[in-house]
Amino acid sequence: MKLRDRLPNTLCFDLGSTLWDDRPALELQWEILLGILAARGIASDMAELRRMADEVVRSFSPTLTRVLVWQLCGRDEPSYRAIIREMVERMLPRLNEPEEFRRLNPLLPGVHETLAELAGRHRLAVISNNFASADRWMEFHGIHGYFEHISMSGAHGLHKPDPRLFLLSLEALGVEAHQAAMIGDRLDNDIWPANRLGMTTVRILQGHYAVQQSRYHVDEPDITISSLTELLQYSR
């Protein structure tokens, strides 16, 4: 049986809005997106993207920007793929530059101290929907060394909420689901799959996904915190 009121030995973390604040990066991504759309004669603006995004978040769509692009390009698959490719090509060089990355994805308060303390008592891992290069981004923040195992969707071709991405981590660490916790900001991509597998679940109320409401009991986290430092209260 999984633990519901304290943390098990193994802790798996999401990255964006859990360890770092990815909202500045999202703003930049959307500015780039608006430029690409304008060049293709598709008119939109930041206010419309924010309105659409709010709906996408509340409706439990697995990804955010991809859904916006899909809707704005009239669900035309070739344009969709071309726009995504161009956006990534313009975005990645900025993210792969350490100072720029840190400016666009600032570490959330207390993350270093909390991870340092947790790493002394738990085994830490990362399960994230991210580019394979996010490994380097963790180094930019100096947090890579805390983690024993890292599962990036981009490296495996599996994306949250697919439970198989979680199983990769659990298998690599040699632990059963009930011996591990998932800590993340999203009910759909972090809490739901981890609950399905029988992991302890911790929701962190940060960023755009704080407005998500549980659809049913499988979306309900065992523990809810509003900042990572609160995790320490549930450790041991």
Place this chain on the structure above:
Amino acid sequence: MRQGLLFDLGGTLWDDWPAELEYWRICTELLTEAGFPCTVDDFIRDSAELIRRYTPSLNRALVWKYSGRDAELAARIREEASQRIWDMLEDDDILARLYPLWPGIHDVLDELAQAARLGVVSMHGSRVRGVMQRMGLMRHFEELALCDERGFHKPDPRIIAWTLESMGLEAADCVMIGDRIDNDVHPAKVLGLSAVWLQVHPYDIQEPRYETDMPDLTITDMRELPTALRSGGWL
């Protein structure tokens, strides 16, 4: 040449709505008895929003909500309601009324079985086997993957992956046919199968969120399926 056709059950081979309403009637009675008054109309009203939010199980969500979010009470009520429904379904007339097969479904499956191997991937429990036997559906299918028996629940792609492995089929050679974007089309596309969406009430209001939700074909009547599969080059 496509080799495997995988079918969802409720909503896909038969109209699930009459059974859903009967199940909700029992659930709302039990909830009201337990001190949480609610009606079938409440369930119908809430179901649209839950369907739009791709809630994996409508019944779990509705009963949980109206039980004051008490997961244990909700589980007990669902179990009691399922028990009563399955008992009612022992009667052939009630079975025909609650699980009306879509028109022409036997002809469609007979025709498809000549050109491809057929399997089932469903959220149902083991008891559906007996019901399918009585409806004459079992003869069409080589393999039944039932979520309760396999321990995977849609939209977990592993339930489809298990079926492919059990039947010795490759994802690229298969088509998943179902009435839900979230639980049928999405996991099929994630695994690399093609997908046909039967767009019927109540899941007809679901919208593909992005490319991984896009069915290759959309039909509104199962009798269109053989022609649709042929026109798409799958048969």
